[in-house]
Amino acid sequence: MNTRRRVLKAGAASALALGFPAIVRAQSDKIRIGHLTPLTGFLGALGEYAVKGMRMAVEEINAKGGVMGRPLDVMSEDSVNPATASTKAQRMLDQDKVEFLMGEINSASAKTIMQVAARNKKLFLQIGARSDVLRGADCNRYTFHVDIPVTVMVNAEGQALLRDGLIKGKRIFSLTSDYLFGHDLAKAAKAFVTANGGTVIGDELTPTDTTDFSPLLLKIRQAKPDIVATNLGGNQVTNFVKQYAEFGLPYPVAGFNLNTADAWAAGEGNLSGIWPTVWHHEVDTPGSKAFVAAFRKKHGQPPENHAWIEYVSMHIMARAMSETKTTDNEKLIAYFEKQPEFDLLKPRKGYFRSWDHQLMQEAYTFTVKPKGQAKDKWDFLQFGPAVPRPDQPLELIATTQAQNTCKM
Amino acid sequence: MQFLFLLEQVLNGLVLGGYYLLIALGLSLIFSVGGVVNLAHGAFYALGAYASLEIAQRLGFGAAVALSPLAVALLGIVFERFLLRRFYTADPILPLLLTFGLALVAEQAIRMIWGAAPLPASMPQALKGSVVVGDFLFSRYRLLLLAIVAVILAGIWTLIHKTSFGRVVRAGIQRPDMVAALGIRLQPYMMTIVALGVGMAALAGALFAPIALVHPAMGAEIITVAFVVVVIGGLGSFWGVVLASMLVGVVRGVTIHFAPAAGEASMYILMFLVLMFRPRGLLGERIEKFE
Numbered sequence: 297m298n299t300r301r302r303v304l305k306a307g308a309a310s311a312l313a314l315g316f317p318a319i320v321r322a323q324s325d326k327i328r329i330g331h332l333t334p335l336t337g338f339l340g341a342l343g344e345y346a347v348k349g350m351r352m353a354v355e356e357i358n359a360k361g362g363v364m365g366r367p368l369d370v371m372s373e374d375s376v377n378p379a380t381a382s383t384k385a386q387r388m389l390d391q392d393k394v395e396f397l398m399g400e401i402n403s404a405s406a407k408t409i410m411q412v413a414a415r416n417k418k419l420f421l422q423i424g425a426r427s428d429v430l431r432g433a434d435c436n437r438y439t440f441h442v443d444i445p446v447t448v449m450v451n452a453e454g455q456a457l458l459r460d461g462l463i464k465g466k467r468i469f470s471l472t473s474d475y476l477f478g479h480d481l482a483k484a485a486k487a488f489v490t491a492n493g494g495t496v497i498g499d500e501l502t503p504t505d506t507t508d509f510s511p512l513l514l515k516i517r518q519a520k521p522d523i524v525a526t527n528l529g530g531n532q533v534t535n536f537v538k539q540y541a542e543f544g545l546p547y548p549v550a551g552f553n554l555n556t557a558d559a560w561a562a563g564e565g566n567l568s569g570i571w572p573t574v575w576h577h578e579v580d581t582p583g584s585k586a587f588v589a590a591f592r593k594k595h596g597q598p599p600e601n602h603a604w605i606e607y608v609s610m611h612i613m614a615r616a617m618s619e620t621k622t623t624d625n626e627k628l629i630a631y632f633e634k635q636p637e638f639d640l641l642k643p644r645k646g647y648f649r650s651w652d653h654q655l656m657q658e659a660y661t662f663t664v665k666p667k668g669q670a671k672d673k674w675d676f677l678q679f680g681p682a683v684p685r686p687d688q689p690l691e692l693i694a695t696t697q698a699q700n701t702c703k704m
Numbered sequence: 705m706q707f708l709f710l711l712e713q714v715l716n717g718l719v720l721g722g723y724y725l726l727i728a729l730g731l732s733l734i735f736s737v738g739g740v741v742n743l744a745h746g747a748f749y750a751l752g753a754y755a756s757l758e759i760a761q762r763l764g765f766g767a768a769v770a771l772s773p774l775a776v777a778l779l780g781i782v783f784e785r786f787l788l789r790r791f792y793t794a795d796p797i798l799p800l801l802l803t804f805g806l807a808l809v810a811e812q813a814i815r816m817i818w819g820a821a822p823l824p825a826s827m828p829q830a831l832k833g834s835v836v837v838g839d840f841l842f843s844r845y846r847l848l849l850l851a852i853v854a855v856i857l858a859g860i861w862t863l864i865h866k867t868s869f870g871r872v873v874r875a876g877i878q879r880p881d882m883v884a885a886l887g888i889r890l891q892p893y894m895m896t897i898v899a900l901g902v903g904m905a906a907l908a909g910a911l912f913a914p915i916a917l918v919h920p921a922m923g924a925e926i927i928t929v930a931f932v933v934v935v936i937g938g939l940g941s942f943w944g945v946v947l948a949s950m951l952v953g954v955v956r957g958v959t960i961h962f963a964p965a966a967g968e969a970s971m972y973i974l975m976f977l978v979l980m981f982r983p984r985g986l987l988g989e990r991i992e993k994f995e
Contacts (some may be wrong), residue, residue, distance in 0.1 A: 534917055544834055
């Protein structure tokens, strides 16, 4: 695929140089899609799963003849950082002539790509970044958001903590990842805790490249909280969890963000507490089971939630193009805004809310299985019930129109 | 009370300094003897961590900590014999490029073999937990780590300063031409030093695996810190590296106590200040062949 792309690119370049742009257009009956996700840095491990999930979806769709008889051609690149992400997004639109953009996990990079999308009037399916402001103050009509926003994570996690009596009257010390996502998460978490009778007694901003948490662990001990809450992201959570287990502090841990890959990397016996998630490979639907089986067959391990979300997102885009019979971005936006329901391989279907373009879907929590119950090294998480419950509306845990400042 | 908390951070910083020392000392030794800044040093650290996980799965944690450095030291001998040796007298930019390239190759190789996702690693349950001494909290594991570092430090110091092996090495650092004139081949000495240096890096990797993230870029992360420590201490200085490791650990801990967001930046500010007022580093020696 890579060499093919290079040959195409070289061909395109030489044709352009010779002044035959018509030839280039005639050559490409493929649907080109620009896909950006972090492949290095503290979110790089998640990005690797993202690319695997995306590739699986593309292979499946192309094996069935593509979309409208045209094969999909997804170019996946490392988004590196917010500045590089927007440069690459612009380049993909200008030079690679992609039809639309997909991807991202890093909220700060998603924000800059959203600006590129709005400026160029091109669709951006923002898959994995969770910051509230992206679908709030910074929202725009060219961007749709697939992953659950931090408010949903906090509400899902918070309900579980409330149930276990870990918020009301409790003193909570939190660690927060020092970038857009962490700030947003800390804000939502603090609002939830305060509204439910808890107190945040300390909140420490932690740089994303922090590898040693020992000075912060000492501060936690000095503060003597009832609960330690983490608003960390990516690798940070793994490092924190390992070192928290190393020091063996007695306070229970609750986290508002943990991806399955970060949990897997923590190692047995290190992880504890209750955590929220958007999907887990034990979701009991035929669709999820088939996806997990296919992924296991190909990669020898269960898919992580980022593999799932990219897989589902590509299928959503494919369905949107087939049903509208076009790649025209305006028509696709109009289609999504009619709120059609999509299969997310979960018990309940989801839909994009028309006024903030956020996908409404179930969330879950998980805890850690007691020692000795794990079947293999991927199996130490105890997957919990769906939030909201099947009889409650999906909007229950999302931001309301009154809370959300999004204006398209 | 505030003072006690601060003192606790200082002590914790000293422990953390031991953690940096294990990497920085090897880097400094290889530079002193061969005149080569080994940018691939972090790669050996990463390999040490990955090798320890493979060994731990089969033979347990203790065996992993003992065997992984030996395996990587053997690799270090191959690295010295077939690559590094050609560059001792070359333009310094060449070994820099070579080792930088090797670091990239090693990182991608690790990614191909073990995947980009971090691998799980745990320590034996018995080593978890903390010890309270007076008012101060220490992680049991890190105290053990500090003891290991102290033993190694004493060993290396004795080797360099109290043995005939060390006398040749020290002479070789100052006047390689005189050593050659006395009919002594420096090459086996250099090979030993490189094996020792990368072995220490691998030991650090094996020891940190349970408390840090085991992922392909871990070598690139640690080489930056190690290099900062060596530069602050003074290139080639044994005690300079020791002092600088402790200093970086303490400065980082104290900074995090007051302003956590500036924690990772603190060591670079420290390096900046040291270099501004003392470009040679804290205890940097005058080494003739580099003047």
